[in-house]
Amino acid sequence: MEKTSDVILKEFAPQLENPSRKWWLVFGVMLMLFIIGIYGLTYQISYGHDVTGMRDHVVWGVYIVNFIFFMGLSYAGAILSGALHLMKTPWRKPIMRMGELITVISLLIGPCFILFCVGRFDRLHYLILYPRIQSPITWDVIAISTDIVGCLLYLYLSFIEDFAKLRDFKGLNVPAWKKKLYKILAMNYTGTPMQVKLIKRSKNIMAAMVISIAIIVYSVLAWIFGVTLQPGWHSTIFGPYFVIAAVYSGTGLLIVLMWFYRKIFKLEEYITCQHFVNVGIMLLILGAFYGYFTFSDYLTKWYGSVKMDKVLIDHLFKQYFWEFVVANYVGVIVPMVILAFKKFRTVNLITFGAVVTLISLWFNRYLIVVPTLETPFLPIQDNRLAWIKYTPTWVEFSLFTAGIAVFVMLMMIAAKFIPIISVSELTEKEEETENVNCAPKTV
Amino acid sequence: MRPLYILLTSLFIVAFTFKATSQETEKKTPDLTFTVKKLTDGSYELKSRLTYMDRKIDFPIAGAAINYSVDSESPLNIEGNVTDKNGYAYAYIKPGVILPRSKEGVITINATYSGNELYESASGEALFNEARIKVTCEMVDTIQTVKVEGFKINPDGSESPLAEETVVVSVQRMFSRLPVGEVTLDESGTGSLEFPVNLPGDSIGNLHVVAFIAEHETYGNLESAATVQWGIPKQKVLVTHRALWTQIAPLWMIVSLTILLVGVWAHYAYVIFQLRRIKNRV
Numbered sequence: 001m002e003k004t005s006d007v008i009l010k011e012f013a014p015q016l017e018n019p020s021r022k023w024w025l026v027f028g029v030m031l032m033l034f035i036i037g038i039y040g041l042t043y044q045i046s047y048g049h050d051v052t053g054m055r056d057h058v059v060w061g062v063y064i065v066n067f068i069f070f071m072g073l074s075y076a077g078a079i080l081s082g083a084l085h086l087m088k089t090p091w092r093k094p095i096m097r098m099g100e101l102i103t104v105i106s107l108l109i110g111p112c113f114i115l116f117c118v119g120r121f122d123r124l125h126y127l128i129l130y131p132r133i134q135s136p137i138t139w140d141v142i143a144i145s146t147d148i149v150g151c152l153l154y155l156y157l158s159f160i161e162d163f164a165k166l167r168d169f170k171g172l173n174v175p176a177w178k179k180k181l182y183k184i185l186a187m188n189y190t191g192t193p194m195q196v197k198l199i200k201r202s203k204n205i206m207a208a209m210v211i212s213i214a215i216i217v218y219s220v221l222a223w224i225f226g227v228t229l230q231p232g233w234h235s236t237i238f239g240p241y242f243v244i245a246a247v248y249s250g251t252g253l254l255i256v257l258m259w260f261y262r263k264i265f266k267l268e269e270y271i272t273c274q275h276f277v278n279v280g281i282m283l284l285i286l287g288a289f290y291g292y293f294t295f296s297d298y299l300t301k302w303y304g305s306v307k308m309d310k311v312l313i314d315h316l317f318k319q320y321f322w323e324f325v326v327a328n329y330v331g332v333i334v335p336m337v338i339l340a341f342k343k344f345r346t347v348n349l350i351t352f353g354a355v356v357t358l359i360s361l362w363f364n365r366y367l368i369v370v371p372t373l374e375t376p377f378l379p380i381q382d383n384r385l386a387w388i389k390y391t392p393t394w395v396e397f398s399l400f401t402a403g404i405a406v407f408v409m410l411m412m413i414a415a416k417f418i419p420i421i422s423v424s425e426l427t428e429k430e431e432e433t434e435n436v437n438c439a440p441k442t443v
Numbered sequence: 444m445r446p447l448y449i450l451l452t453s454l455f456i457v458a459f460t461f462k463a464t465s466q467e468t469e470k471k472t473p474d475l476t477f478t479v480k481k482l483t484d485g486s487y488e489l490k491s492r493l494t495y496m497d498r499k500i501d502f503p504i505a506g507a508a509i510n511y512s513v514d515s516e517s518p519l520n521i522e523g524n525v526t527d528k529n530g531y532a533y534a535y536i537k538p539g540v541i542l543p544r545s546k547e548g549v550i551t552i553n554a555t556y557s558g559n560e561l562y563e564s565a566s567g568e569a570l571f572n573e574a575r576i577k578v579t580c581e582m583v584d585t586i587q588t589v590k591v592e593g594f595k596i597n598p599d600g601s602e603s604p605l606a607e608e609t610v611v612v613s614v615q616r617m618f619s620r621l622p623v624g625e626v627t628l629d630e631s632g633t634g635s636l637e638f639p640v641n642l643p644g645d646s647i648g649n650l651h652v653v654a655f656i657a658e659h660e661t662y663g664n665l666e667s668a669a670t671v672q673w674g675i676p677k678q679k680v681l682v683t684h685r686a687l688w689t690q691i692a693p694l695w696m697i698v699s700l701t702i703l704l705v706g707v708w709a710h711y712a713y714v715i716f717q718l719r720r721i722k723n724r725v
Contacts, residue, residue, distance in 0.1 A: 133692035133700060142700075146707055153714055160721070187722040195721050202717045209710050216703070 005427045009169045012419040015265050016166075017173050019416060027412055030405040037402020040395040041116065049119055051395050058373040058390035063117040066400055068365045069249070070110035070407075071144075071221060072242070075214035076250015077102030078151060079243075080282075082211040085203065091278050093425040094270040097418075098257045100158055102250060103151050103210070105410045109403050111144055116399055136224040143217040150213050154206040156185075160199060161424035164189040178417075218243050225368065231308035232301070232372040241293040245361060248286040252335075252357030255279055257411070259351040261420050270421055273347050277339075280350045283357065284339040291332035294364075298328075312375045320371055323363045331360020470563050471495045473504055477554040477567025480664035481575060485538035491554050491567065493530045503530025504562060512553045513543050548572050548598040571663030572596075574605055578612070578654035580638070580671035587638040587673050591626045591654045593665075604632025608656060612636055615651040615668075626654070644674015 019027070044051050054061045081099035084092035118124060131138045163186035166172060167179070189195055222242035225233040235241075255276060262271040301309040316324050335353035338344045370390050414420075476492040491509045494501040509524045509532045526532045536542070544550045551570050558564035573596040580589055589612050593605030608628050613620035621642075626634035644650045650673050655666040691697075 133696060134689065139700075142704065146704065149711060150707070153711060157714070157718075187718065188724055189721060190724070192724060195724065198717045198721050202714045205710055206714055209707060213707060 003427070005165050005423050006169060006171075008423050008426055009165060009419070010171055012265075012421070012423065013169075013172050015419060016416060023412065023416075027409060030409045030412075033405035034402045034409070037399045037405070040398030040402070044116070044395050051393060053391045053393050053396060054117075055387045055390070057376055057388050058370060060117065060369050060373060061390055062366075062392045062396040062400055063113045065362065065365045065369050066403055067110050067113035067117075068221065068242075068369070069362050070106045070113070070403065071218065072246030072361070072365075073250045073253050074103050074106035074110060074147075074151070075218045075243070076247040076253070077104075077106065078147075078154075078210040078214040079247050080250060080254060082154075082207040082214075085207040086211075091275055093428075094267070094421045095254065095258055095275060095279065096425060097158070097420055097422045098261065099250075099254055100155050101411060101414050101420075102253055102257065104155050105407055105414070107144075107148055107151055108410075109406055113399070113403065136220065136227055139220045140217075140224060143213070143220045147210075147213050147217045150206065150209050154203070154210050157199065157203050157206055158422065159418060160186060160189050161191070162418055162422060163187075164191065165423055166418070214246075215243055218246050229377075230372050231306070231312040231375050231377070232368070235297055235301075237293060237297050237300075241297060244286060244289045244293055245364060248283070248290045249358055249361035251279060251283045251286055252354040252361070255283065255351055255354035256358065259347065259354075261415070262347075265415075265420065267421065270426075273345075276347050276350045277345050280335075280339045280345065280353070283335055283350075283354065287332050287335050287339075287357070291328075291336075294328050294332070308375060308377055312371060315371050315375055316367060320367060323367055327360050327363035327367055331357055331364065470558075470561060471497075472563045473507075473556065473558075473565045474501075475509075475554060475556055475565040475567040477552075477569055478658075478664060479552055479569040479571060480666055481573075483667045483669075485575065487536040489534040489536065489552065489554065489569075491524075491526070491532045491534075493526050493532070493556055493565065495562065503528065505530065507532075507556055507559075507562075509534070510555050510557070512555070513551065542573075544573070544598060546598075548596075569663060571659075572661050574662040574665055576605070576610060576654055576656065576665045576667045578652060578667040578669050580652055580669050580673065583635075587640060588635050589623070589626070589638050589652060589654070590633065590635045591628065591667075593628045593632045595662075604628070604630065605662075606630045606632055608659070608662075610634065610654050610656055612638075612652065612654050614642060615653055620653060623652075638673060640673070642674050643677055644672070646677050648672045648674040648676040650674040 052061060052063075077099045081096050081103065084096060084099070115121075115124075127138065127141055131141070133139075163182050167182040167186045172179075189199075219239035219242065222238040226235055226238035228234060258271050258275065258279070261267060298313065302313050334356045338349050338353040374388055374390060376388075473493050473495045476494075478490050480488045480490065482488055489511060493504045493507050493509070495504060496502075503526070505526055505528045507526045507530075509526065511524065511534060524532050524534045542550045542552075549570055549572055551568065553566060553568050555566040556562075556564055575594050575596065577592045577594075578589060579592075580587070582588070591610045591612065593608055593610065594602040595605050596602055606628055607630075610626045610628065612623045612626055614623055615621075623639060623642075624636045626636050628634045638652075642650060649670055651668060651670050653666060653668045655664070656662060657664055659665070692700075
C-alpha cells in the first residue's frame with residue numbers, strides 16, 4: 001500500500017525539526033574551516049597574490065581547478081536531475097532532490113573561486129561595462145549568470161509542491177517563522193488541476209533548459225581552454241570531454257550524498273541498494289566514456305608529436321606521474337571494476353568507487369590547468385624554477401577546504417529546511433501509461 | 444649542567460651577533476663595463492654599465508653617478524652620467540673637443556664609480572687611437588653602392604688612410620642591425636660593396652645604413668651612418684590574426700549568441716509567467 005504524503009511527512013518531520021547535537025558539532029567544524037578560509041582570503045587580500053603559489057607562468061592554480069571542479073558538479077546535477085525527470089524514470093524519486101541541490105549549491109560556490117583568483121577587484125566591473133563578445137571569458141560570465149537563474153528557477157519549481165505540503169502539515173514542530181516562510185514560498189499552491197498542470201509544464205520546460213544550459217555552459221568553460229593556443233589545451237575534444245568528466249564527477253558526488261543522507265536520516269527504505277546500483281551503472285558508463293575521451297585526447301597529442309605537446313606529455317609522465325595515474329587510471333578502473341562485477345556491487349563499495357571518482361576528477365582538472373602553464377611556448381631569459389614550478393600554499397588550501405565546508409553547510413541547512421527526498425514526487429501518481437507523450441494519432 | 448647551558452647560549456648569541464654585524468658591514472663589489480664609440484658626427488659615446496653579481500646573476504645598479512677622466516688627471520664635465528634602471532649610463536663628448544693623448548697618439552678615458560655604503564668603488568678604462576670612418580651611398584652605373592672611407596687621425600691632427608681594416612656594413616632594423624656585407628679598406632682607405640635591392644624600408648623607402656668597426660684593438664669602436672631611399676616602401680599588410688582582435692565580434696557570433704540567449708531567457712520569462720498564474724490560482 002502506498003503511503004500518503006502526511007505519513008511520509010510524519011516520518012521525515014524529525015529531519016526538519018530542531019537540529020541535534022551532532023548536527024551542530026558537524027556544522028561547527030565546517031564553520032571553523034570556513035572561518036580559516038576567510039582568514040586565508042583576508043591574508044591574501046592584505047599581502048597580494050604573492051602568498052599563493054601562483055607566479056608569472058602559472059597564473060591559474062588550485063582556485064581555477066576548484067572552479068572547474070565545482071562547476072562540473074553543478075552541471076552534472078543539472079543534467080542528471082533534468083534527464084531523470086524528463087525520462088520519468090521510476091527510481092529517480094528519492095534521489096532527484098539531491099541532484100537538484102548539488103546543481104544550485106555547487107553553482108553558487110564555483111564562481112567564488114574565480115574571484116579569489118582575480119588580482120584587481122577594482123576592475124572586475126569592466127567585464128560588465130566593456131564586454132567583448134568575442135572573448136570566451138565574456139561567454140562564461142553570460143553563461144554562468146544565465147545558468148544560475150535557470151537552476152534556481154528549476155529548484156524552486158521542484159520545491160513548490162513540498163512547500164505547500166509542509167505549510168498544510170500540522171504535525172510539524174518547527175518555529176513560526178519557518179511555517180510562515182513555507183506559506184510564502186508555496187505561493188497559494190493548493191494542487192488544483194490547473195496548478196498541477198502548470199507546474200508540470202514548467203518543470204518539463206526547465207528540465208530541458210537546465211540540461212541544455214549545463215551542456216552549453218560547461219562547453220564554454222572548456223572552450224576557454226580549447227581556443228587558447230597552449231600545449232594540452234588547444235583541442236577540439238575539450239567541450240564534450242569536459243561535459244562527460246563533469247557528469248562523471250557529479251554522479252560520484254550524488255552517490256556519496258545518497259550514502260550520507262541514507263545513513264544519517266535512516267532512509268534505507270527509500271534509498272535502496274538498487275538505487276546505488278542504478279546510479280552506479282550510470283557511473284560505469286560515464287567512466288568508460290571518460291576513459292575513452294582521455295585516451296583519445298592524449299593519444300592524438302602524443303602521436304602528433306608537436307614539440308610542446310611532447311614536452312607536456314613528458315612532463316605529465318615524469319613530474320606528475322602519480323597524479324596522472326590517479327586521475328586517468330585509478331579514476332577509471334576502480335569504479336568500473338566495482339560496478340562491473342555483481343559481487344562487488346554493495347552500497348559501501350559503490351560509494352568507495354564514487355569517492356575515488358571524485359578525487360581522481362579533481363586531479364584530472366589539476367593536470368589540465370597546471371602542467372600546461374608550466375610548459376610555456378616561449379623560452380624566457382633568466383627564468384627561474386620558482387617562477388615556473390607551481391606549489392599551492394596554505395592560503396589556497398584554506399579556501400579549497402572552505403569551499404567544501406560551505407557545500408556541506410548548505411547541504412545541511414537545505415536538509416533542515418526541506419525533506420531531502422521529494423514528498424510530492426514520492427506521492428505523485430505517474431500518468432505515463434504507454435504513448436502518453438506521443439502526438440495524437442490522426443486518422 | 445648550568446655552566447654548559449650558559450656557555451652554549453653565549454656562543455649562540457655571539458655567533459648570531461657576529462653574523463648580523465658581518466651582514467651589515469659587507470659591501471657588494473660592483474662591475475663597471477665601459478666602452479667608447481666614435482659616432483658619425485665625430486662625437487664620442489661613452490657607455491657604462493654598473494652591475495653586481497649575486498648567485499651567478501647580474502643585477503643592475505641604478506642611480507649611480509659615473510665620473511669620467513682622461514689620463515686620470517683631466518676631469519671631463521659630462522652630463523647624463525647617472526645609471527638608469529638597467530644600470531646603463533650614457534655620456535657624450537661633443538665633436539671638436541680635443542682629447543689629450545700620449546706620445547703614441549693613444550687616448551685613455553677612465554670611468555669611475557666612487558661607491559657608497561652598499562657598494563665598493565669600481566672603474567673601467569678605454570684606450571684607443573683616434574680614427575674615423577665615413578659611409579656614403581651612391582649609384583654607380585645603376586648599381587646601388589655603399590662606399591666606406593677610413594681615416595687615421597695622427598697626433599698632429601692630420602689624417603691618413605686607414606688601410607687593411609674590415610668594416611661591417613649593416614642596416615638598422617627595429618631591434619638590431621642586419622649585416623649586409625663586409626668591406627675591406629684598400630691602401631687608400633676606401634672600399635665599397637653592392638647594396639641589395641630588396642630590403643624593406645620605412646613608409647617612403649628610407650634605409651638607415653650603418654658602417655662600423657667594433658672593439659678594434661687599436662681604434663676601439665667606430666661608426667658612421669647614412670640614410671638613403673633604397674628600400675622598398677613598407678605597405679600595410681592585412682594579416683590574418685589567429686585571434687579575434689577585432690573591435691566588434693563577427694556577425695555570426697553575435698547572431699548565434701543572441702538566438703541562444705533570447706531562446707533561453709524567453710523560456711525563463713514564460714515559466715515565471717506560469718508561476719504567477721499558479722500564485723493567482725489561475
